Amino acid sequence: METNFDQLLDFPTFQTFKVMGVAHERLPDDVVACLQEHAPGDYNPTIKPSSKGTYHSISISVKVVSKEHMETIYTELSSLELVRVVL
Known part of the structure; x- marks a missing residue:
C-alpha cells in the first residue's frame, strides 16, 4: 500500500478508523x-x-506510530471476514 500518511500526519497520533461490516454480534469483537x-x-x-x-x-480511535503501522491496521481490518469497508 502506497500512501502519503507520513506527509500528512505527525506520528504518533490517534486515528479514528471507521469499519463497516455485516450486522453480526461477532463484528465488534473481531475488530477489537x-x-x-x-x-x-x-x-x-x-x-x-x-x-x-x-x-x-x-468507529474506533487507535494510536498509530508510523505510516507502516497505519497501513498494516487498514490491511488487517479489511481482511476480516465480516468487514466490507474500512475508512
Missing part, C-alpha cells in the same frame, strides 16, 4: 481483537446500525 494484535490498548468502539439493520458501522 485485530486491533489488540497490532496496537494493544483499551478500546471503546461506537457502533451504529444501518437504516435497514443489515450493516453496522464501528
Whole structure:
C-alpha cells in the first residue's frame, strides 16, 4: 500500500478508523481483537446500525506510530471476514 500518511500526519497520533461490516454480534469483537494484535490498548468502539439493520458501522480511535503501522491496521481490518469497508 502506497500512501502519503507520513506527509500528512505527525506520528504518533490517534486515528479514528471507521469499519463497516455485516450486522453480526461477532463484528465488534473481531475488530477489537485485530486491533489488540497490532496496537494493544483499551478500546471503546461506537457502533451504529444501518437504516435497514443489515450493516453496522464501528468507529474506533487507535494510536498509530508510523505510516507502516497505519497501513498494516487498514490491511488487517479489511481482511476480516465480516468487514466490507474500512475508512
